[in-house]
Amino acid sequence: MPTFSKYEFGYSWFVAYGHLVPLALAAALAAVAAWRRWPRWVSVLAAVVIVWAAAGLFLMNVAFGINRPMALPTERFLASGAGRVLDAGAGSGRAAMGVLLSRPKATVTGLDIYEGYWGIDDNTPERFMTNARIAGAADRAEARTGDMRDMPFEDGTFDAVVSAYAIDHLRPDGIVEALAEVSRVLAPRGELLLMIVNVDWVAWLVSPHAIAHHPRQDPARWRARLEQAGFVVEEEGRKPATLYFLARKRQ
Numbered sequence: 001m002p003t004f005s006k007y008e009f010g011y012s013w014f015v016a017y018g019h020l021v022p023l024a025l026a027a028a029l030a031a032v033a034a035w036r037r038w039p040r041w042v043s044v045l046a047a048v049v050i051v052w053a054a055a056g057l058f059l060m061n062v063a064f065g066i067n068r069p070m071a072l073p074t075e076r077f078l079a080s081g082a083g084r085v086l087d088a089g090a091g092s093g094r095a096a097m098g099v100l101l102s103r104p105k106a107t108v109t110g111l112d113i114y115e116g117y118w119g120i121d122d123n124t125p126e127r128f129m130t131n132a133r134i135a136g137a138a139d140r141a142e143a144r145t146g147d148m149r150d151m152p153f154e155d156g157t158f159d160a161v162v163s164a165y166a167i168d169h170l171r172p173d174g175i176v177e178a179l180a181e182v183s184r185v186l187a188p189r190g191e192l193l194l195m196i197v198n199v200d201w202v203a204w205l206v207s208p209h210a211i212a213h214h215p216r217q218d219p220a221r222w223r224a225r226l227e228q229a230g231f232v233v234e235e236e237g238r239k240p241a242t243l244y245f246l247a248r249k250r251q
């Protein structure tokens with residue numbers, strides 16, 4: 001399926017373009033309603049669905065950029081542009097590519113369990129490395145298979161960790177374990193940029209069916225979890241369908 005992007009993040013057709021289905025059905029309904037002179041409310045309903053689906057398509061592909069490297073939500077993350085970065089739950093590498101492109105002296109290790117279905121077709125370390133090659137940064141990237149609740153790295157291996165829409169997919173005890181592991185593999189004063197799905201109006205427009213699987217997030221609960229894992233939250237904010245936290249490991 002063409003993605004109109006040189007990258008191959010592999011998000012399934014229905015994730016990126018699923019809005020085309022209701023859009024086409026509503027357009028067909030509008031055409032039949034006009035032809036058969038059906039009551040006006042039918043055309044109005046079809047128009048509402050068309051506007052919703054077009055907005056969802058735009059937000060997912062243009063504003064959110066599901067098939068583009070991620071624009072990191074804060075410039076303060078790894079402001080030096082250099083260091084050893086871990087992407088926890090890296091998948092096909094949207095966040096990792098965002099780091100490699102915007103932090104030109106950083107190296108990135110993508111860690112992912114690479115099993116199960118997470119909206120990405122053929123989610124493999126090879127796909128992650130294909131994207132690193134497309135980004136022109138394969139020499140600064142590596143993909144590892146492993147569980148972020150029990151990471152295959154020595155203590156203090158990384159200067160920074162990024163994690164996007166992955167830790168929040170774990171069960172509550174898994175979240176605690178993963179944050180403890182992030183803290184363990186970070187060097188003292190290392191940084192964590194954590195992004196989680198936020199059920200806001202953009203999320204509802206973009207993906208109401210997927211959002212049904214995501215609980216409403218309580219920022220205070222995430223702050224408490226981060227503090228419990230040994231972090232100080234330095235910045236917190238919202239982006240479309242996203243809550244993010246920039247946190248620093250205490251000594």
Ligand SMILES: C[S@@+](CC[C@H](N)C(=O)[O-])C[C@H]1O[C@@H](n2cnc3c(N)ncnc32)[C@H](O)[C@@H]1O
Pocket residue numbers: 088089090091092093094095111112113114115118119123146147148149163164165166169
């Ligand atoms: C929704 S995807 C997000 C992928 C990527 N971070 C992105 O933003 O495109 C969630 C990812 O978390 C990974 N994942 C889930 N549980 C994991 C675990 N216990 N350890 C490592 N990765 C895990 C999945 O394999 C999947 O690639």
